[in-house]
Amino acid sequence: MRLSRGVPLAAALLAVTVTGPAPAAGAADDGHCARQERVRVPGAEFQRSACLADLTTTGLAGTPYTDTADQAGLTAKDTRSPSGVPGIQVDGYFPDTSGFNATHGWHHDAQFVIRMPDHWNGGLVVTGAPGTRRQYAVDRAISDQVLALGYAYAATDKGNNGADFYRDGSRPGDAVAEWNERTTQLTRAARRAVAQRYGHAPRRTYMTGMSNGGYLTRWQLENHPELYDGGVDWEGALWTADGPNLLTSLPVTVARAAGSARDEDLYAAGFARGSEFLWPYHEKAYWGLTQKVYRAEFDPSYDPGCPGPSAGGTVEQILAPCASDATYDYSSRPASVHRAVARVALTGRIGRPMITLHGDLDALLPQAADSDVYARMIDERGRGGLHRYYTVLGGTHVDGLYDTYPDRLRPILPCYRSAFDALVGWVERGTPPPSDRAVTRSASGDVVNSCSLDDAAARGR
Known part of the structure; x- marks a missing residue:
């Protein structure tokens, strides 16, 4: 080969x-x-x-x-x-x-x-x-x-x-x-x-992942808990048939790029105040591309001409948004679109212990429209006892951005490693992880490679 x-x-x-x-x-x-x-x-x-x-x-x-x-x-x-x-x-x-x-x-x-x-x-x-x-x-x-x-x-x-x-x-x-x-x-x-x-x-099998891998972790623990002993969900994507989902939070970002949306509109969609310094990068690298390809996946009839048979042949074409997505309104789309999303939707009915981490400055999957909602879904299904939820203060969707903004961001990876250890202790030794909390950044130490889940303030749901 x-x-x-x-x-x-x-x-x-x-x-x-x-x-x-x-x-x-x-x-x-x-x-x-x-x-x-x-x-x-x-x-x-x-x-x-x-x-x-x-x-x-x-x-x-x-x-x-x-x-x-x-x-x-x-x-x-x-x-x-x-x-x-x-x-x-x-x-x-x-x-x-x-x-x-x-x-x-x-x-x-x-x-x-x-x-x-x-x-x-x-x-x-x-x-x-x-x-x-x-x-x-x-x-x-x-x-x-x-x-x-x-x-x-x-x-x-x-x-x-x-x-x-x-x-x-x-x-x-x-x-x-x-x-x-x-x-x-x-x-x-x-x-x-x-x-x-x-x-x-x-003897033990754990499911884990970041972003779409976090979504897979959620879905597997809901639908195939017999295969796993637990999981760690790192900023998983949320799909629900009636929203929120990516198609309810991202269109306003395309509208902002087109000059037809204000910062207040992004806040209303769940984007965090204080994350504004990350928006120019996400506007160029993530927002338009993500909206157009997922809309093409679930709602191809909305604009068959964009992206069409390909998202683009050059980097610029791939990253460019579809202009039509600036006015996309998921709530008004036909029932067939909502049924397509329902096929992959999450319910919150996890069947094994799971730990979720989400950065409060996530500018792609805003926490308020994602993990905050999913944690409530888990509670409403009566599965809150199987879940821990940690907000990483200063965390954003990809840790690589820490190198550009070391004074404003912190990597999530060391907290993820601590969370994995906590999950193993929970599953294998019966040691409950810390309660839901916001994980703070230590004033000293190696923030890139260390994170204590105990270095935090308790939070409720």
């Missing part, structure tokens, strides 16, 4: 096997990459297995086994990442009819990565790509840390990706619905693949 970008194999690469021909013999059962030859991902159309000296981004940078470009902007520059985790990596894909994902030159969607460290703690962590990124997107943010803790790790590209993801499927909502299906599929397959390597199924 042609490897991505023709990058030569790193010196750390010890062995590679591809399904089809007889695999090379693995290491001894108690040694490095034990039982590699036994690992077959159930349902995969293709897989490639590699025995690696280090499964973290430190060891994989410059090899075909991660993609640092797809991780851009998600973490702060000075984020410290663990390294030195030897084990097996399995890359592959499930049967699919779309081909947006060109990773490894495969041009095939439903790609996945599964990593199995030599020193396993008995657990599995599953995630899906944020935004419209692909399976390696959160390697630095999530994979590195959980591998260092001893967990096996699995991630999916969600079955479609890139700015043209809305072209996948035959009816409105199909592309996003596939995200949920692919996450469920990978979880089941990864649990069995892990059992093949280690001799027994994971």
Whole structure:
């Protein structure tokens, strides 16, 4: 198989096997990459297995086994990442009819990565790509840390990706619905693949993710709690049939870019006072693009000419909004549009413990129109005892913006790591996490790499 970008194999690469021909013999059962030859991902159309000296981004940078470009902007520059985790990596894909994902030159969607460290703690962590990124997107943010803790790790590209993801499927909502299906599929397959390597199924399985990965965490714990023991939701997107959702909060941002909306209109839509310094960047990089592609996914008849068969061929075209979206009114759209959103909507009926984190300065998914609402939905479903909700003061949607505004922002990643530890203590030791609260920024210390959930003021719902 042609490897991505023709990058030569790193010196750390010890062995590679591809399904089809007889695999090379693995290491001894108690040694490095034990039982590699036994690992077959159930349902995969293709897989490639590699025995690696280090499964973290430190060891994989410059090899075909991660993609640092797809991780851009998600973490702060000075984020410290663990390294030195030897084990097996399995890359592959499930049967699919779309081909947006060109990773490894495969041009095939439903790609996945599964990593199995030599020193396993008995657990599995599953995630899906944020935004419209692909399976390696959160390697630095999530994979590195959980591998260092001893967990096996699995991630999916969600079955479609890139700015043209809305072209996948035959009816409105199909592309996003596939995200949920692919996450469920990978979880089941990864649990069995892990059992093949280690001799027994994971004792604990956790679901987690950021942005769209956070949405997947919410949906999985609502719809397939039998697969998981808990989850951490990092600023997950909220979809509800009658709103709020992205199509109720983002049109005003397009109107602002067109000069037909005031700051007060954004506040009314949920955008936080104090986040104004982030708006020019989001206007150029996020708002117009996000509104037009999700509106095309759920409501393609509103403006068939924009974005049309593609979101654009150049960066400028891709990021440019559709002018018609400045006057988009989700509440007045036909019932068919609301039914399309209902197919992927959240209910708040989580069936396993979950921790939610959201930055108070999120300028893409404003907290007031997202996690605040979802926390109330959980309470209304009588599931509040399974939920903790932490507002990260100074946090915004992507940690990379901290490098531009270090005096105004703080990264969420260290708080996420603390939240993951708190979830494990909750599930495995019965230690309740701190109550819902706003996590403050310490006056001193390394804000990029440390966060205490106790350093906070209690908050109610």
